[in-house]
Amino acid sequence: MFKETGVFIVPPEILADMRTIFIGGRLDDESIAQVMQQTYKQTGELIDPHTAVACAPRLLKNLSNDSVHVSLACAHPAKFPGAVKDAVGVFPALPDFMGNLFEREERYTVLENDQAVVKAFVEEQLGQK
Numbered sequence: 001m002f003k004e005t006g007v008f009i010v011p012p013e014i015l016a017d018m019r020t021i022f023i024g025g026r027l028d029d030e031s032i033a034q035v036m037q038q039t040y041k042q043t044g045e046l047i048d049p050h051t052a053v054a055c056a057p058r059l060l061k062n063l064s065n066d067s068v069h070v071s072l073a074c075a076h077p078a079k080f081p082g083a084v085k086d087a088v089g090v091f092p093a094l095p096d097f098m099g100n101l102f103e104r105e106e107r108y109t110v111l112e113n114d115q116a117v118v119k120a121f122v123e124e125q126l127g128q129k
Contacts, residue, residue, distance in 0.1 A: 027053050033087035040088040049083050050074035 002008045010018070027035070035052040039045055047055065054071040077084045077092035085091045094101055111117050 025053070025056070025058075027056055027058075031056065031058075033083075036084065036087040040090070046077040046084055046088065046090060046092050047073065048075040048077045048080050 032049045032052045035056050036047055036049070039047050039052065039055060051071065051074045054074060076095060078094045078098075081092055093099075109121065111121055
């Protein structure tokens with residue numbers, strides 16, 4: 001159905017069930033920086049801005065006492081070095097396996113603006129063709 005119409009409809013009863021299990025929200029940049037600062041001060045862990053949203057206390061306040069909150073890091077803090085540095089005053093280091101990233105040769109492939117060409121390229125890179 002989505003492929004033909006571009007519309008995905010969740011039946012009301014399923015949506016109501018989902019809303020009892022999942023929560024969502026958003027933060028402005030200042031609030032994101034505050035969560036990053038708080039997390040760093042309390043745990044010593046640097047987190048990226050997206051993870052900060054997932055861990056924001058004000059978005060979790062409506063959870064019941066018997067709820068479990070699981071947040072997986074959305075990205076490495078080094079992906080957002082400026083935001084992390086601005087928020088906590090620490091420039092995040094690249095992970096060990098990427099330590100020489102900026103010395104590596106840059107490689108890229110220019111493709112036609114064509115979905116079939118891009119799909120074929122990805123499949124080829126994955127060894128599927």
